[in-house]
Amino acid sequence: MGSAYVVGTFDTKGDELRYVAELIRETGVPVRTVDLATDTAPSDTAPSGVDVPAREVAAWHPDGADAVFTGDRGSAVAAMTQAFARFLPAQRDLDGVVGLGGSGGTALVTPALQGLPVGVPKFMVSTMAAGDVGAYVGASDIAMLHSVTDVAGLNRISRRVLGNAAHALAGACAHPVPAGDTRPAVGLTMFGVTTPCVDAVAHRLGETYDCLVFHATGTGGAAMEKLAADGHLAGVLDISTTEICDLVAGGVLAAGEHRLDAIAHTGIPYVGSCGALDMVNFGAPDTVPDHYSDRLFYPHNPQITLMRTTADEVRAIGEFLARKLNACDGPVRFLLPEGGVSALDAPGQAFHDPDVDAVLFDTLEREVRQTENRRLIRSRHHLNDPEFADELVAAFTDATNPTSAQSTSTARS
Secondary structure, three states: OOEEEEEEOHHHHHHHHHHHHHHHHHOOOOEEEEEOOOOOOOOOOOOOOOOEOHHHHHOOOOOOHHHOOOOOHHHHHHHHHHHHHHHHHHOOOEEEEEEEEOHHHHHHHHHHHHOOOOOOOEEEEEOOOOOOOHHHHOOOOOEEEEOOOOOOOOOOOHHHHHHHHHHHHHHHHHOOOOOOOOOOEEEEEEOHHHHHHHHHHHHHHOOOOEEEEEEOOOHHHHHHHHHHHOOOOOEEEEOOOOHHHHHHHOOOOOOOOOOOHHHHHHOOOEEEEOOOOOEEEEOOHHHOOHHHOOOOEEEEEOOEEEEEOOHHHHHHHHHHHHHHHHOOOOOEEEEEEOOOOOOOOOOOOOOOOHHHHHHHHHHHHHHOOOOOOEEEEEEOOOOOOHHHHHHHHHHHHHHHOHHHOOOOOOOEO
C-alpha cells in the first residue's frame, strides 16, 4: 500500500489538515502530509505534522523555490500552484489525495489533482464546491465536497464533513477497485440525437472492446481525450463531434480549442464523423443571445434550446476539424453521412437541410489532406442508419489493422 496524501496550507489550515490526516491514519492507511504555504520566509523546519515542507514542493518550480516565495501573495500562490502541479504526479507512493481550502486553496490544489490519472482517488473539500466547479474539476474525476462552514477551525459541522472526506479517501485507498476487464478500451462520443448510432457501434464492438461512451457536452470530449493522453484507450470512435459547434458559435457545451489534440499527440487509431454538427446548444429560450433571434430553434427540453447551424458555421466547423485531422499522423478515418448528421437532420425533421450539410462535407473534402493513413469516406446513409454503424465499425477495423487497408478510402459507400 502507498500513502494517502493530505495537502493544503498548514499556516492557515493546519488544525483541519492534521485532523484529516489523523483520521486516515486511524484506519491503518499510511499518510503523507504536504504543506503548500507561501510565506515569504518559510522555515527550513517543517510545521508540526508536516511530512513535506513547502520549500520542498516549491523547489519543483521550473525557476526554483525562490520563484515561489516572492513576498507577493498573488504571484506566490500562482507559482506554488505550478510547482505543486509538477510535484504531485511525480510521487510514486501516492494512492490518493485530499485537499482542503477556500477559493485560493481550491485554485492552488486542483490543477495538480487534474494532472493525476483518472481512477486515482482525489477529493477536494472546498467552500467553492456548491457553485460552478467546472474550472476546478476540468476533465478529471475530482470529488468536490462542500465544506458548508468555512475551512476555518474545527466545529461540530466541520468535523463531520472533514471526517467524511478522510474516511472516503481511506476507503478508496484501502479497497481499490480493479478494472475487471481485459479487453482493450475504446472511447465513443454520443449525443441524444446520435444515440442509435453509438449504441449500434458499441453493440457490434462489445465482444472485442470495452466501450467507454462519453456524453459530448464539452467536458465529455475532454474527458475522453484525457484518457487517451493517459494511455487508457486503444482507439477512438468520435461519432459525435458536436462540441465543436458550440466552440464556433458560442454555445454552452463547447469543446476547448484543444479538442482532438490528444489524438494527434498519441497517434491512436481514430474514426470520426459529423454527429450533431447541425446544432448549437443554449439553455432555456431566454438565455439565447439576442443576435441569434432570427435563427431556427428547436426546444430539446425546458432547459436546453437547440439552434440549427448555418452554412457559414459548418464551413468554420469543417475548417477546424480539417486543421486538427491534418495534424494527426496516426490512422484516421472520417465518415461523411450524406443522409443526415442527427435525428433532427432527417427528412421531415426540424433541422433537415442537405444544402448546409453539403457545405460541411465539401469543406472537409477540400481542406483535409488525404493520405493512405488519413481518409475521408462518404456514405449515402443517415448517421443513425444501421448501415452507417456497420461502416463505422469497418472503418475502425481498417484503422486498427492498417495492413488490411480497404479500397473505400474516398469512395461513396
